[in-house]
Amino acid sequence: xxxxxxxxxxxxxxxxxxxxxxxxxxxxxxxxxxxxxxxxxxxxxxxxxxxxxxxxxxxxxxxxxxxxxxxxxxxxxxxxxxxxxxxxxxxxxxxxxxxxxxxxxxxxxxxxxxxxxxxxxxxxxxxxxxxxxxxxxxxxxxxxxxxxxxxxxxxxxxxxxxx
Amino acid sequence: xxxxxxxxxxxxxxxxxxxxxxxxxxxxxxxxxxxxxxxxxxxxxxxxxxxxxxxxxxxxxxxxxxxxxxxxxxxxxxxxxxxxxxxxxxxxxxxxxxxxxxxxxxxxxxxxxxxxxxxxxxxxxxxxxxxxxxxxxxxxxxxxxxxxxxxxxxxxxxxxxxxxxxxxxxxxxxxxxxxxxxxxxxxxxxxxxxxxxxxxxxxxxxxxxxxxxxxxxxxxxxxxxxxxxxxxxxxxxxxxxxxxxxxxxxxxxxxxxxxxxxxxxxxxxxxxxxxxxxxxxxxxxxxxxxxxxxxxxxxxxxxxxxxxxxxxxxxxxxxxxxxxxxxxxxxxxxxxxxxxxxxxxxxxxxxxxxxxxxxxxxxxxxxxxxxxxxxxxxxxxxxxxxxxxxxxxxxxxxxxxxxxxxxxxxxxxxxxxxx
Numbered sequence: 001x002x003x004x005x006x007x008x009x010x011x012x013x014x015x016x017x018x019x020x021x022x023x024x025x026x027x028x029x030x031x032x033x034x035x036x037x038x039x040x041x042x043x044x045x046x047x048x049x050x051x052x053x054x055x056x057x058x059x060x061x062x063x064x065x066x067x068x069x070x071x072x073x074x075x076x077x078x079x080x081x082x083x084x085x086x087x088x089x090x091x092x093x094x095x096x097x098x099x100x101x102x103x104x105x106x107x108x109x110x111x112x113x114x115x116x117x118x119x120x121x122x123x124x125x126x127x128x129x130x131x132x133x134x135x136x137x138x139x140x141x142x143x144x145x146x147x148x149x150x151x152x153x154x155x156x157x158x159x160x161x162x163x
Numbered sequence: 164x165x166x167x168x169x170x171x172x173x174x175x176x177x178x179x180x181x182x183x184x185x186x187x188x189x190x191x192x193x194x195x196x197x198x199x200x201x202x203x204x205x206x207x208x209x210x211x212x213x214x215x216x217x218x219x220x221x222x223x224x225x226x227x228x229x230x231x232x233x234x235x236x237x238x239x240x241x242x243x244x245x246x247x248x249x250x251x252x253x254x255x256x257x258x259x260x261x262x263x264x265x266x267x268x269x270x271x272x273x274x275x276x277x278x279x280x281x282x283x284x285x286x287x288x289x290x291x292x293x294x295x296x297x298x299x300x301x302x303x304x305x306x307x308x309x310x311x312x313x314x315x316x317x318x319x320x321x322x323x324x325x326x327x328x329x330x331x332x333x334x335x336x337x338x339x340x341x342x343x344x345x346x347x348x349x350x351x352x353x354x355x356x357x358x359x360x361x362x363x364x365x366x367x368x369x370x371x372x373x374x375x376x377x378x379x380x381x382x383x384x385x386x387x388x389x390x391x392x393x394x395x396x397x398x399x400x401x402x403x404x405x406x407x408x409x410x411x412x413x414x415x416x417x418x419x420x421x422x423x424x425x426x427x428x429x430x431x432x433x434x435x436x437x438x439x440x441x442x443x444x445x446x447x448x449x450x451x452x453x454x455x456x457x458x459x460x461x462x463x464x465x466x467x468x469x470x471x472x473x474x475x476x477x478x479x480x481x482x483x484x485x486x487x488x489x490x491x492x493x494x495x496x497x498x499x500x501x502x503x504x505x506x507x508x509x510x511x512x513x514x515x516x517x518x519x520x521x522x523x524x525x526x527x528x529x530x531x532x533x534x535x536x537x538x539x540x541x542x543x544x545x546x547x548x549x550x551x552x553x554x555x556x557x558x559x560x561x562x563x564x565x566x567x568x569x570x571x572x573x574x575x576x577x578x579x580x581x582x
Contacts (some may be wrong), residue, residue: 154211
C-alpha cells in the first residue's frame with residue numbers, strides 16, 4: 001500500500017495533542033468539523049497548507065499527551081495521508097494506525113523533507129521517498145500494516161464480523 | 164531468564180508461551196473504561212465495527228467527568244446519550260453526583276486489583292499502576308475495539324526500574340517524586356517502557372501518593388507505572404473489592420532496560436514550569452512568580468491526602484486578594500470525607516471556590532479556565548500551552564502544599580515560608 005502527498009512540516013519536538021487540538025473542542029464528534037480546529041494552539045495557519053493530499057512531517061515524540069483521537073481524525077479529514085516523524089508518543093501513534101493513518105518513524109526522511117516536498121511511503125517495506133531520495137524506516141509489525149491496509153481498526157473488526 | 168512484573172501481567176493475559184520486550188501480542192482486558200469524551204466516540208466506533216453488544220457488560224465501565232456537570236447544551240446531549248447507551252448495554256455508569264473523576268473512582272470502587280489489565284480511553288489510565296495493575300491509556304477506537312473483542316493490541320514494553328530511596332523532607336509529596344523522575348528521564352524517556360517503582364521510599368507511600376506517581380508515568384512516555392502490590396495495597400483493598408488477585412513481582416534475574424535511583428532526602432518541593440511537565444525546577448527557583456489562579460484537584464492530586472495538606476496551610480488564612488483558588492475533590496467519596504473532616508469549611512472560609520468533582524478546567528474545558536497573560540499553579544498533570552484555557556496563559560505544576568502556599572502568598576513560595 002502506498003501513501004503520497006506534499007509535505008507539511010512541523011519542525012519541533014514534543015508537539016502535544018493539546019496544542020494540535022485544544023480541549024475546548026474535544027466534544028465535537030464530526031470529523032469534518034474537527035478539521036476546522038486542527039493545529040489551533042500550534043499555528044492555525046498550518047491549516048492553509050493542507051490542500052489536496054498532504055504528508056505531515058514532524059519532530060520527535062510527536063503527539064505526546066492526551067489520548068484524544070480528535071487529532072488523527074481531524075488530520076485524516078483534512079487530507080493528511082500519512083505522518084512521518086522522528087519518533088512518536090505511543091498513544092498518538094496507536095490512534096493514527098487505528099484510524100488507518102500510517103504513522104512512520106524515519107528521522108532521515110524528516111531531515112530531508114522541506115515544505116512542499118513530494119513524499120511517498122510504501123508501507124510494507126517502510127520505504128520513504130522524499131523528492132526522489134529513498135529512506136528506509138523500521139517496518140511496522142505485520143498486524144499494524146494489516147490494520148492500516150484495512151482502513152483502520154473499525155473496518156478490520158467489521159470485516160471479521162462478516163466472515 | 165526471568166520476567167518483569169509488566170511482562171508477567173501481559174503474559175497472563177495473552178495467548179503466548181513467552182513474551183519479551185518488543186513482541187507484538189493481543190492482550191485480554193479485565194476492565195475497559197471510558198469517560199464522557201471517549202465514551203460517545205467509542206460508541207460510534209462500535210457501530211462502525213458492526214458490533215451491537217460489548218463483549219462483557221460486567222467488565223465495561225463508563226464515568227462522566229470531563230463534561231460533567233454539563234457545560235453547555237452539546238455536553239448535556241452527549242451525557243444524555245451516553246447514559247442511554249450504558250443502560251442499553253447494561254454497563255456500569257457513574258453519573259453526575261455518583262462517582263467523580265474516572266481514575267480515582269475506579270480505584271476507590273474496587274475495579275482495580277493487582278495483576279489486572281485495565282484499558283481506559285484516557286491517557287492517565289496508567290494511574291491504576293498504583294495498585295500494581297497494568298493500567299494503560301488508549302484512544303477511543305482502541306477502546307471500542309476492546310469493548311468489542313475484550314482485548315487490544317500491544318507491543319510488550321521494556322521495564323525501567325525506579326528506586327525511591329530514603330525519607331522525604333517536609334512538604335515533599337508523591338508529586339515531587341514523579342516530577343523528579345520525569346526531569347531525570349525526559350518527557351519521552353520512557354516511551355515503549357513500563358515504569359516499576361521500588362525502594363523504601365516507594366514502600367512508605369500510601370495509595371493516594373502512589374496514584375500521584377503512577378498518574379504521571381505517561382508524562383515520561385511510559386505505557387504504565389507499576390507499584391508491585393505490598394502490605395499497603397492489601398490493606399487498601401480489604402473490603403473494597405471481591406475481585407480475586409495475587410501479588411506478583413519482577414523476578415530477580417529479569418532483564419530491565421534501565422535502573423534509576425532518586426534520593427528522596429535530597430528532594431525539595433518541585434515546580435514544572437510552563438509549558439512542559441519535564442521543565443522541572445526546585446520551588447526556590449520559581450519563587451516570586453505572581454499567581455492569578457491556584458487549582459487543587461484532578462486525577463493526580465485531588466485525593467483526601469492532597470486536600471488535607473492544602474487545608475492545613477489554608478486554615479485560618481485567606482487567599483491573596485489578587486489570586487483565585489479552586490479546590491476540586493476528585494470524587495464524591497473524597498468530597499464527603501473532606502466535608503466530614505471540616506476541610507471544605509476551611510477552604511471556603513479562606514476564600515476558595517470548592518467545586519464538584521470534574522475534569523473541567525484541568526484540560527481547559529470549563530469551570531475555571533484562565534485568561535491570556537494569566538499564570539496558574541495547579542496540582543494537575545499537564546501544563547502544555549493552552550492546556551487550562553488561553554493559549555497565552557502560563558501553567559505551573561506542583562504539589563498541594565505549594566499550590567496552597569501560592570494561593571495565600573499570591574506568588575510561588577516555599578510552603579515552609581507560609582506555614
